[in-house]
Amino acid sequence: MALTLEENKSLVPYHTFGVQAQAAYFVEVSSEQDLPAILGLPHSPKLILGGGSNLFFTKDFPGLVIKNSIGGIRVKEEGSDWVIVEAGGGIVWHDLVMWTINKNYGGLENLSLIPGTVGAAPIQNIGAYGVEFDTVFEELTAFHMLTGEKVKFDRADCRFGYRDSVFKGAYKGKYIVTSVRIRLKKKNHVLALEYGDIRKILQERNIPEPTIKDVSDAVVMIRTSKLPDPAVIGNAGSFFKNPVMQEEFYEGLLSQYPDIPSYPVGKGQRKIPAAWLIEQAGWKGFRQGDAGVYDKHALVLVNHGSATGVEMHQLATAIKTSIEDIFGITLESEVNMI
Numbered sequence: 001m002a003l004t005l006e007e008n009k010s011l012v013p014y015h016t017f018g019v020q021a022q023a024a025y026f027v028e029v030s031s032e033q034d035l036p037a038i039l040g041l042p043h044s045p046k047l048i049l050g051g052g053s054n055l056f057f058t059k060d061f062p063g064l065v066i067k068n069s070i071g072g073i074r075v076k077e078e079g080s081d082w083v084i085v086e087a088g089g090g091i092v093w094h095d096l097v098m099w100t101i102n103k104n105y106g107g108l109e110n111l112s113l114i115p116g117t118v119g120a121a122p123i124q125n126i127g128a129y130g131v132e133f134d135t136v137f138e139e140l141t142a143f144h145m146l147t148g149e150k151v152k153f154d155r156a157d158c159r160f161g162y163r164d165s166v167f168k169g170a171y172k173g174k175y176i177v178t179s180v181r182i183r184l185k186k187k188n189h190v191l192a193l194e195y196g197d198i199r200k201i202l203q204e205r206n207i208p209e210p211t212i213k214d215v216s217d218a219v220v221m222i223r224t225s226k227l228p229d230p231a232v233i234g235n236a237g238s239f240f241k242n243p244v245m246q247e248e249f250y251e252g253l254l255s256q257y258p259d260i261p262s263y264p265v266g267k268g269q270r271k272i273p274a275a276w277l278i279e280q281a282g283w284k285g286f287r288q289g290d291a292g293v294y295d296k297h298a299l300v301l302v303n304h305g306s307a308t309g310v311e312m313h314q315l316a317t318a319i320k321t322s323i324e325d326i327f328g329i330t331l332e333s334e335v336n337m338i
């Protein structure tokens with residue numbers, strides 16, 4: 001297929017934060033076969049873009065942006081109660097979730113409505129409502145950005161952690177994920193209902209024996225009630241990771257802030273919601289110009305219209321500094337800054 005290389009392309013339609021930025025060069029790839037030619041182009045640096053829902057631009061991008069639009073969803077293997085589904089890296093994540101729910105395959109229902117693409121899911125090990133992506137992950141195919149070599153990664157290769165993988169560490173920016181295989185349940189699927197308000201919503205809806213679709217519907221309802229729709233207000237979901245700390249440090253905080261929420265995460269460690277810290281520090285609903293903190297969820301930074309990437313970055317830095325000053329905790333960004 002003939003490839004269209006565009007110049008000075010606005011990136012506004014290709015990321016969810018709504019900040020102005022341009023790519024010096026831009027190309028969309030919709031088939032794995034076209035990749036070697038694109039990766040062989042001399043323009044550099046190269047940046048892979050999925051749904052653009054977990055990054056923001058503080059300046060124009062001087063090299064080649066490659067928009068991953070590789071599609072296709074198919075069953076690769078199945079047994080009596082399990083199935084392995086392969087999806088193209090450019091598929092919209094929620095479209096894959098809906099495809100599996102229509103087939104009544106269990107595993108992705110708690111991950112409904114997470115913005116972004118299939119190819120980005122393993123990179124940041126997306127997670128929500130008690131389920132992390134790596135629990136369903138089987139294998140992925142990726143191409144090395146410099147050599148064009150096609151490589152398969154299994155679970156161990158990916159080194160998954162909380163919102164983390166080898167693709168955010170040692171292999172950052174080094175691979176483009178072209179397809180992902182996940183293992184789902186056709187029968188005997190165990191639903192995860194304990195996190196957040198899922199059970200409460202099912203009770204309110206009078207559903208004592210929920211289906212996979214009921215759980216997905218509940219998650220969609222929770223997310224739409226407290227997280228802003230990027231089509232309406234620019235944002236990239238949670239801006240910071242929830243910090244993990246030693247139990248002793250947490251005990252010290254608890255004596256000062258008896259209401260502090262937390263979750264034990266093993267190895268004598270605790271995770272604290274960054275949203276709580278940010279709200280306590282008074283930032284929830286804050287707005288300066290068009291850069292702000294969402295009024296219904298303090299972990300989401302929003303662009304009310306024409307905030308620049310630099311302004312969003314300044315706000316994030318001010319929040320980070322204040323959390324350090326008040327609580328002695330260093331927040332780590334979850335969103336990639338370009």
Ligand code: EPU
Pocket residue numbers: 127128129130196236237238239240241242261273274275276277279284296297298299334
């Ligand atoms: N909270 C506040 N103020 C707020 C919002 C929340 O104090 O404005 C406190 C409450 O105590 C609440 C707790 O924070 O119980 C946790 O809030 P929530 O359940 O909304 O989850 P989160 O920890 O803020 C994480 C993920 C989300 C995911 C939700 C649900 C991270 C960085 N974020 O958020 O993922 O949807 O759990 O599972 O782990 C994303 O990564 O972009 C994302 C949206």
